[in-house]
Amino acid sequence: MIANFGYTDGSGEYYIMLDTDKCNGCGACVPACRAHILELRDNEYAPLAATKIVVVKDANRKRIKYDCAPCKPASAARALRCVTACKPGAIAHSW
Amino acid sequence: MAQEFWRWKEYTWRAPDISWTDGKIITGGVDVGSVSTQAVVMVDGEIYAYANMRTGSDSPDSARKAMNWALQDSDLTLDKIHYIVGTGYGRVNVPFAHKTITEIACHARGANYLYGPSVRTVLDMGGQDCKAISCDERGKVTAFVMNDKCAAGTGRGMEVFADLMQVPIEQLGELSLQVDKEPEPVSSTCVVFAKSEAVGLLRKGWRKNAVLAAYCNAMAHRVCTLLERISIQKDFAITGGIAKNVGVVTRLEKELGVQAIKPTFDTQIAGAVGAALLGKAIAEQEKK
Incomplete structure (x- = not known):
């Protein structure tokens, strides 16, 4: 499953896309994010399978515009830390 | 007291032909939303009773009230329900889940369950946010996008407009379709800004239905951008309170070029029904 967290505004689409099928629950991305917006949690989207996946924290879902700002193209053109940290390649960004 | 135009009708329903005593597994789903709360009780995966009411300021109390209302006139009591699942914004505040x-x-x-297994795209237009969901033939989520930034394009926004226009909320959609020419959408979907824009249009001499058309149009357009993210596939279904508003649904269908399945039930209970069904699956899994 692809979970899209983010927003669209006049300047473009800003989404973090988490592929729960690829995510192995290793949690390497959690400390990689300097804004601490990611966390490991029970996979609520597939309640019957008791697996842990990474999601954007509830409290940060409405703040992606601000929390992710340091990693946006205007601020840093380098590779995104969460994407690089993810070995299975479960994290992607729309920017 | 002046009429409160935004106040939609709360109600309850019970299946006349289902006896809970014959049921092997009884499950409940409680969806505590930002605006409305639904409680559904299912016996062996069939809807036995439900209630739909406004969420008060006290979430646990709203959950309890909705469940009690669904079970009123029935000798089924809360403790006889095998498994209850809480969902929605206030899901952590369902004390008996x-x-x-x-x-x-x-x-x-x-x-x-409600629209059939052919549904691949679900748009939930709730009280305070919109979600676009892709799912497979078993109702399992394959992708979703949620725009919970604000109340724009949602039920709460419609309530504000009902109040502003002095039109009962159930009639807004119909009225918005009574225009000769589709007006430009209001430029902002933010409820507060859209309301001031609408007041401006009214003072300029626009008629009520034209202003409503402009608002419904903006709302439909906003949701379309959300759907584009997950790429819309047939069959397409809309759940939540706005699914009852023909003004938004018609414009949405036009912009997407896809017809939404016509509901034959209350679209607001979809979340609670899903909760009760998932509860059934979990209870059965635990039994094994």
Whole structure:
């Protein structure tokens, strides 16, 4: 499953896309994010399978515009830390 | 007291032909939303009773009230329900729930049950946010996008407009379609800005239905951008309160070029139905 967290505004689409099928629950991305917006949690989207996946924290879902700002193209053109940290390649960004 | 135009009708329903005493497994789903709360009780995966009411300021109390209302006139009591799942914004505040599940999984499962397994795209237009969900033939989520930034393009926004226009909320959609020419959408979907824009249009001499058309148009357009993210596939179903507003649904269908399946039930209960069904699956799994 692809979970899209983010927003669209006049300047473009800003989404973090988490592929729960690829995510192995290793949690390497959690400390990689300097804004601490990611966390490991029970996979609520597939309640019957008791697996842990990474999601954007509830409290940060409405703040992606601000929390992710340091990693946006205007601020840093380098590779995104969460994407690089993810070995299975479960994290992607729309920017 | 002046009429409150935004006040939609709360109600309850019970299946006349189902006896809970014959049921092997009884499950409940409670969807505590930002604006409305639904409680559904299912006996062996069939809807036995439900209630739909406004969420008060006290979430646990709203959950309890909705469940009590669904069970009124029935000798089924809360303690005889095997498994209860809480969902929605206030899901952590359902004191009698055994488990909480995100409303995204519940709406997909609920739409799969209510509209049939051919549904691939579910748009939940709730009280305070919109979610676009892709699901498979078993109602399992394959992708979703949620725009919970504000109340724009949602039920709460419609309530504000009902109040402003002095039109009962159930009639807004119909009225917005009574225009000769479709007006430009209002430029802002933010409820507060859209309201001031609408007041401006009214003072300029626009008629009520034209202003409503402009608002419904803006709302439909905003949701379309959300759907584009997950790429819309047939069959397409809309759940939540706005699914009852023909003004928004018609414009949405036009912009997307896809017809939404016509509901034959209350679209607001989809989340709670999904919760009850997932509860059934979990209870059965635990039994094994």
